[in-house]
Amino acid sequence: MAESRSRLYQGNEACVEGAIAAGMRFFAGYPITPSTEIAELCSVRLPQVGGTFIQMEDEIASMAAVCGASLAGLKAMTATSGPGFSLKQENIGFAAEAEIPCVIVNVQRVGPSTGMPTSPAQGDLMQARWGRHGDQEIVALSPAYVEEVYSLTVEAFNISEELRTPVILLMDEVVGHLREKVTLPKPGDLVIKDRKKPAPGSRYLPYAPGEGEDGDIPPLGVFGDGFRFHVTGLTHGPEGFPTNSPNVGEPQIKRINSKISSRREKLCKAEELFTEEADVLVVSFGCSARSAKKAVKDLRAMGVKVGLLRLITVWPFPEHLIQRIAARQLKAVVVPEMNLGQLAREVRRCLDGRAPVIGVNRVAGKLIEPADIIRAVQEVR
Amino acid sequence: MGSDLTRYLRVEKLPHIWCAGCGHGIVTQAIVRAIDELGLDPVKVTIVSGIGCSSRAPGYMNFDTLHTTHGRAIAFATGVKLARPELKVIVITGDGDAAAIGGNHLIHAARRNIDLTVICYNNTVYGMTSGQYSPVTPLGSFASTAPYGMVERPFDLCELVMGAGGTFVARSTTYHARHLTNVIKQAIQHKGFSFVDAFSQCPTYFGRRNNMRDALAMLNWYKENAVSRDDWAKIPPTQRGSKFPIGVFKDEEAPEYCESYRKVIEKAMKEGDAK
Numbered sequence: 001m002a003e004s005r006s007r008l009y010q011g012n013e014a015c016v017e018g019a020i021a022a023g024m025r026f027f028a029g030y031p032i033t034p035s036t037e038i039a040e041l042c043s044v045r046l047p048q049v050g051g052t053f054i055q056m057e058d059e060i061a062s063m064a065a066v067c068g069a070s071l072a073g074l075k076a077m078t079a080t081s082g083p084g085f086s087l088k089q090e091n092i093g094f095a096a097e098a099e100i101p102c103v104i105v106n107v108q109r110v111g112p113s114t115g116m117p118t119s120p121a122q123g124d125l126m127q128a129r130w131g132r133h134g135d136q137e138i139v140a141l142s143p144a145y146v147e148e149v150y151s152l153t154v155e156a157f158n159i160s161e162e163l164r165t166p167v168i169l170l171m172d173e174v175v176g177h178l179r180e181k182v183t184l185p186k187p188g189d190l191v192i193k194d195r196k197k198p199a200p201g202s203r204y205l206p207y208a209p210g211e212g213e214d215g216d217i218p219p220l221g222v223f224g225d226g227f228r229f230h231v232t233g234l235t236h237g238p239e240g241f242p243t244n245s246p247n248v249g250e251p252q253i254k255r256i257n258s259k260i261s262s263r264r265e266k267l268c269k270a271e272e273l274f275t276e277e278a279d280v281l282v283v284s285f286g287c288s289a290r291s292a293k294k295a296v297k298d299l300r301a302m303g304v305k306v307g308l309l310r311l312i313t314v315w316p317f318p319e320h321l322i323q324r325i326a327a328r329q330l331k332a333v334v335v336p337e338m339n340l341g342q343l344a345r346e347v348r349r350c351l352d353g354r355a356p357v358i359g360v361n362r363v364a365g366k367l368i369e370p371a372d373i374i375r376a377v378q379e380v381r
Numbered sequence: 382m383g384s385d386l387t388r389y390l391r392v393e394k395l396p397h398i399w400c401a402g403c404g405h406g407i408v409t410q411a412i413v414r415a416i417d418e419l420g421l422d423p424v425k426v427t428i429v430s431g432i433g434c435s436s437r438a439p440g441y442m443n444f445d446t447l448h449t450t451h452g453r454a455i456a457f458a459t460g461v462k463l464a465r466p467e468l469k470v471i472v473i474t475g476d477g478d479a480a481a482i483g484g485n486h487l488i489h490a491a492r493r494n495i496d497l498t499v500i501c502y503n504n505t506v507y508g509m510t511s512g513q514y515s516p517v518t519p520l521g522s523f524a525s526t527a528p529y530g531m532v533e534r535p536f537d538l539c540e541l542v543m544g545a546g547g548t549f550v551a552r553s554t555t556y557h558a559r560h561l562t563n564v565i566k567q568a569i570q571h572k573g574f575s576f577v578d579a580f581s582q583c584p585t586y587f588g589r590r591n592n593m594r595d596a597l598a599m600l601n602w603y604k605e606n607a608v609s610r611d612d613w614a615k616i617p618p619t620q621r622g623s624k625f626p627i628g629v630f631k632d633e634e635a636p637e638y639c640e641s642y643r644k645v646i647e648k649a650m651k652e653g654d655a656k
Binding site for chain 1: 429439443450457459463467485645
């Protein structure tokens with residue numbers, strides 16, 4: 001009899017198993033609630049597959065070690081929560097500027113500051129996007145189900161490898177600690193992407209765009225393979241060496257942004273429910289989207305023409321999806337989220353006045369319930 | 382006749398950004414000379430640095446080189462080393478980078494005894510930002526943020542690293558360039574965490590504020606005040622004044638982190654197979 005592919009996983013556990021399936025062989029972390037299980041499981045699972053786990057002295061060091069391990073050829077990940085996510089930002093920016101593939105998991109909890117460590121929140125949506133200094137596009141994926149944690153962790157690694165960029169897996173305490181069934185993909189069904197490497201013996205320009213499709217993403221050499229290249233957080237030219245020339249620097253900075261923004265439609269994944277026949281649209285993500293889905297189904301059963309757009313990719317922002325749905329006349333867009341309106345603000349920007357945006361917000365750990373959303377939709381009508 | 386050291390340098394990236402009279406070129410030369418004399422394969426040497434004057438050195442050095450964020454070089458290097466333990470990983474840092482913003486990484490890498498060689502270009506000042514005091518600026522000396530004289534007590538970086546568990550610790554100066562090369566050679570050969578406190582003059586931002594107007598004055602100060610470890614021990618503490626010891630202070634064997642973790646992997650894989 002074939003071994004069952006069904007598992008009962010906690011969200012944080014699904015993240016680790018997805019990461020290992022994606023090829024993660026290095027994890028550096030620091031204990032922080034509610035992400036700690038990810039580090040604990042990595043300490044057990046990674047050496048079993050020949051990989052390396054290290055508990056670093058702080059959050060900053062974990063992010064640094066991840067960058068170093070990635071440059072030495074391993075798929076690398078770290079996991080944290082709000083305060084740790086803040087601490088990691090400078091080195092996430094380094095990874096973006098130096099184009100180092102890696103995955104950063106943020107299991108969101110209540111903030112600001114130490115907040116409520118064991119309670120869920122979604123207040124890091126904007127920190128994920130704008131937490132670093134300087135201009136940089138970022139990719140962030142936000143799962144709502146444990147099975148999706150598994151698949152999106154794989155996807156996060158694939159995108160990071162393909163685009164040579166840090167990718168944020170924006171989880172929350174609910175999804176991180178929930179236990180649900182995960183059906184593991186059959187061997188061979190899982191698509192695993194690896195970074196492009198330079199041809200051995202070639203003259204390697206680590207930051208020089210090439211020709212053709214994906215030519216804007218230069219291959220990445222491995223330290224120790226003989227390319228003897230330089231990596232810096234300073235603005236740099238195609239060879240990787242620092243420059244003070246605006247003519248050299250500007251194309252570099254624009255390229256690390258456009259390599260993500262130009263792939264917006266390809267990167268943006270979302271779940272849509274009744275969006276083609278909706279008078280009211282509900283837009284949500286992560287744990288709040290679970291309640292939103294239930295609310296939309298209940299409202300439909302009551303005959304209310306409401307639709308759901310559940311964002312799976314939160315950055316780059318799927319403005320094309322929102323604009324497509326809003327092309328038909330919407331009475332309102334309702335945005336449930338466990339913060340004071342970060343997603344609503346972005347939705348409002350995309351709608352540009354075409355429909356009113358109504359927030360459903362909670363910030364101190366209590367979940368948004370389907371009834372909260374149902375009430376908000378009914379008030380619109 | 383020494384060999385041609387330019388093959389270890391990215392000569393097309395020269396001249397360097399350092400001020401006239403800066404000691405950092407001497408330390409950089411000592412490192413490439415040590416690599417040359419040890420006959421290391423340059424492909425298997427990775428150099429990692431943080432932020433500051435010292436940390437610009439790897440840009441001129443023809444290896445895989447990683448110029449990171451302020452204070453974090455040792456943490457980045459830890460990732461490189463764990464991912465590819467066969468590489469010789471050398472960290473170039475400064476006193477502000479290693480002992481202030483990066484102090485936590487320095488002590489914890491020493492505690493782990495991970496096989497990194499950290500060379501601190503110690504000029505007792507933040508040179509890149511034009512001369513603020515650092516955690517090693519001598520008591521009473523002047524800096525742009527110590528206009529009335531330094532009132533904080535300085536670190537002795539060698540004592541700090543030894544206290545944290547580093548297994549090879551040495552100090553030298555740019556005046557003692559041959560000695561410096563030799564201690565760097567020993568540090569690179571050492572299995573475990575090795576630390577070299579390389580005093581390097583900054584006439585522009587330290588010397589000029591402290592009655593040493595040029596590089597010569599500063600090198601003479603090193604010459605007059607550096608004493609061997611053994612001689613240092615003979616001077617009564619009250620008579621040491623501005624003198625400081627150079628030499629190898631610690632050279633011990635202890636389990637190295639990558640090797641210890643390799644055993645963890647072997648154990649975990651074996652137990653996995655048994656299931």
